[in-house]
Amino acid sequence: MTQPPYRWHSKITPWVFIIPTVIGLLVFRLIPIVSSLYLSFTDWNLLSSPVFINMENYQELLSSEDFLGIVLNTFQFSLIYVVGSIVCGLALAVLINVRIKGIAFFRSAIYLPVVTSAVAVGIIWNWMLGPTYGLVNNLIEAIGLTPPYWLGDTRLALNTVASVQVWKMSGYYMIIFLAGLQGINRDTLESARVDGANAFQSFFRITLPMLMPTLFFVLTITIIDSFKNFELIYAMTKGGPQNASNTLVYDVYLNAFVYYRVGYASAIAYILLIFVGLMTIFNFYIKKHLVQSLD
Amino acid sequence: MKKLLMVLVVLLTLGLLFAAGRTETKAETEAIELEWWTWDPDMLEQNQQIISAFEEANPGVKINNTIVGTKEYWTKIRIQANQNKLPDVFTMSSGYIEEWAKAGLLYNLDAFIESDDTFDNFYQSIFDSSREISNTDSYYAIPFALVTTVLYYNKDAFDAAGVAYPTDDWTWDDFRKAAKQLTLDKNGDGKTDQWGHWFYGRYAHIEPWVYANNGKLIDKNTMQFNPDKNAMDAIKMLCDLVLVDKVAPPQKDMTSFQQQDVFSQGVAAMWVDGSWFVDTLRKNVGDDMRWGIARVPSGPSGPSELTYGWPDSYAIAPNTKHPETAWKFAKYVAGEGISLDVYMAGKIPSAKKLAEDPLFADPSQQPGEEMNLLIEQANGPMTTSYTMGWSEWRGYGGSESLGLNGTIDAIINGHMGFDEAFKKGTENINAVLKRYYK
Incomplete structure (x- = not known):
């Protein structure tokens, strides 16, 4: 009568364990994703029932001058964020990858902005970048230069917000780079030094190539993160001046929750999804053809 | 046996999940229950006091107050409207009256206003301003305050x-x-x-x-x-x-x-x-x-x-089961039954007895007598x-x-x-x- 111990479970057992996750995934992710595809073909103000309007939302989007600007802003933000985060994250990681007294303090300090609320970060930077009383502009004036309007100038606002986002998040990528750096065999670096390589050469010839898998991991996640820029834009510029710092994510918020044009907002979200999808495919492609050959 | 146990566990899990999401069915009672939605979390204590006083004066009526944060209020109440589950009485903004009235989501108050002494107690000018904003010929909101x-x-x-x-x-x-x-x-x-x-x-x-x-x-x-x-x-x-x-x-x-x-x-x-x-x-x-x-x-x-200037108001759901009680409560909470200290300073009460209270232009607080300007504005176009x-x-x-x-x-x-x-x-x-x- 006794069964072997590995037979105690039946086919249903694994399902029992995954049911909570599956339900959560369906209710909070998959069903909304599919529904919003349908909604993107409707006119819906949340009050009445959605009205099917065919491709009208997409037609309106594609014929809108502002929308093209918003798409370009989204990519500009991403570019600054991805390049900035990787350069700053890596630079910080190299800087603190040393064993000196008190380094733990610096590691924590650099990580602190990551866990600070984006709204708080936005308010503080708004103060620091303020045109008349801001710390940054006062410093610039002190050395005799004319400071710009960081947030009030249509050409600068988006770059400023993206840079603050880089400042906020670099610590996070620093930790990942640090893990990668500490995984590099010190013997290799030492033998390079013995062979006469200077610090510059060892970094670009040894450290960086050996860090490639980490670098591509960071590249992937910075690209994904670069589209999540709502909070800081809300706290710092509200998309302004005149759409100068408006991005797809912020425009989804405006249309869905300020104008209550849920159908139109869903269409924007789907265009964003297409861009993110293309980026992901591009990423996989690079990883397949570049990273593996370096392993 | 173990199979049976597993099936039971699955059923129990599903049962619990659905029970959590299901709305509670309440036993039928004689009492009239009204749902009242507002958006200012700072008003919790004051709202409780208003409810206690109203319930005491109207035995058999129970008021349930739901306070939604200002930022989520409109999204949540729109979904309530979409689901035909609007609360009996709820805060309404002048900015949305036209859209909501035209969508049939606000109770038409004309019959009530014609048949009772509303304008003995409230400024008609403020009600009229709300009607003008609604871009219709009817009253759809009970203003509790005017802002200028x-x-x-x-x-x-x-x-x-x-x-x-x-x-x-x-x-x-x-x-x-x-x-x-x-x-x-x-x-x-x-x-x-x-x-x-x-x-x-x-x-x-x-x-x-x-x-x-x-x-x-x-x-x-x-x-x-x-x-x-x-x-x-x-x-x-x-x-x-x-x-x-x-x-x-x-x-x-x-x-x-x-x-x-x-x-x-x-x-x-x-x-x-x-x-x-x-x-x-x-x-x-x-x-x-x-x-x-x-x-x-x-x-x-x-x-x-x-x-x-424009009024801040309460509105009544068009499908409320107790329109008379909802109207009575809305008028009460709009001013008849409350005191001046409930108002945010600078908002002008639509209830005459509150606006005419000498403490409205409290001389001990800035800007003193100049507060009477607000009353003048309320009486003007x-x-x-x-x-x-x-x-x-x-x-x-x-x-x-x-x-x-x-x-x-x-x-x-x-x-x-x-x-x-x-x-x-x-x-x-x-x-x-x-x-x-x-």
Whole structure:
């Protein structure tokens, strides 16, 4: 009568364990994703029932001058964020990858902005970048230069917000780079030094190539993160001046929750999804053809 | 046996999940229960007191108050409306009355108002203002307060510069002259430390001037944005304060301030905004600064007594099971049954007994006697620019940098010329309005 111990479970057992996750995934992710595809073909103000309007939302989007600007802003933000985060994250990681007294303090300090609320970060930077009383502009004036309007100038606002986002998040990528750096065999670096390589050469010839898998991991996640820029834009510029710092994510918020044009907002979200999808495919492609050959 | 146990576990898990999501079915009771939704979490205690008093006076009635945070309120209550589950009584904003009334989501109150003594206890002018905003011929809301717009001025700064306080007969020339005298570079570094006035494209900063010059932004016949000459003169005058007279800063100079702080920190000596900032100033400034309120000066096309003002209201669900009780409660909570200390200072009670209370213009608190200006405004003519899609074309809240707000900011920031900005702005605004008024 006794069964072997590995037979105690039946086919249903694994399902029992995954049911909570599956339900959560369906209710909070998959069903909304599919529904919003349908909604993107409707006119819906949340009050009445959605009205099917065919491709009208997409037609309106594609014929809108502002929308093209918003798409370009989204990519500009991403570019600054991805390049900035990787350069700053890596630079910080190299800087603190040393064993000196008190380094733990610096590691924590650099990580602190990551866990600070984006709204708080936005308010503080708004103060620091303020045109008349801001710390940054006062410093610039002190050395005799004319400071710009960081947030009030249509050409600068988006770059400023993206840079603050880089400042906020670099610590996070620093930790990942640090893990990668500490995984590099010190013997290799030492033998390079013995062979006469200077610090510059060892970094670009040894450290960086050996860090490639980490670098591509960071590249992937910075690209994904670069589209999540709502909070800081809300706290710092509200998309302004005149759409100068408006991005797809912020425009989804405006249309869905300020104008209550849920159908139109869903269409924007789907265009964003297409861009993110293309980026992901591009990423996989690079990883397949570049990273593996370096392993 | 184990299989059975597993099936039981699955059923139990599913059962629990569904039970958690299901709404509770209540046992049928004799008592009338009303759902009441409001949006200000600070009002919790006061709401409880109101409920206790109402329930005591009306045995058999039970009120359930749900307070939703201000930011989520409209999204949540829209979904309630969509699901046909609107609370019996709920807070309604003037900005949405037209859209909701036309969608059949507000109870038509005409029959109630005709058959009882509502206007013995409440100001009819405030109800009428709400009806006008609804763009219909019926009353759809019970206003509990009126908010207007006023000119705030810093008495300390006026005294220091030797400028007489604003009066009701101030012209725009008087105002500009005062603004010039109040614009000061106190430390001689070539930069202005105190501006005479300050504003940006915000609705409450601009429109009071438009109406004080008998202007109109919206053509009510076509429901298009078509500012008349008086309106454009008002906006031009304001822009010139920044661009020509240099007595007000461009919007981009003030990005590091919370908007209500510019005046209270003494950076600008005058400021036009909503009357509810009386409360904010009392709390933030205390006795550190002496300040007052005055009527926004009439323009050259005046004199105009037209005030930019609108009511904050309660509405009743069209499908409420207890319309009479809901009406009774809404009137009670709109003023009949409550005391003056429940009001945010600067909001004008729609209930006569509260507005006429001598403590409304409490002499021990700033701005003292000048608070009577608000009562005068409440008795005079009022107007607004509310339409469907207002927050989108006006540029409000999260869209503050866009719409008409963004247009005016672009002018005073020097990004665009006046005519160019208005040409582009008008096209965008009318594209929005055309979606709502086909």
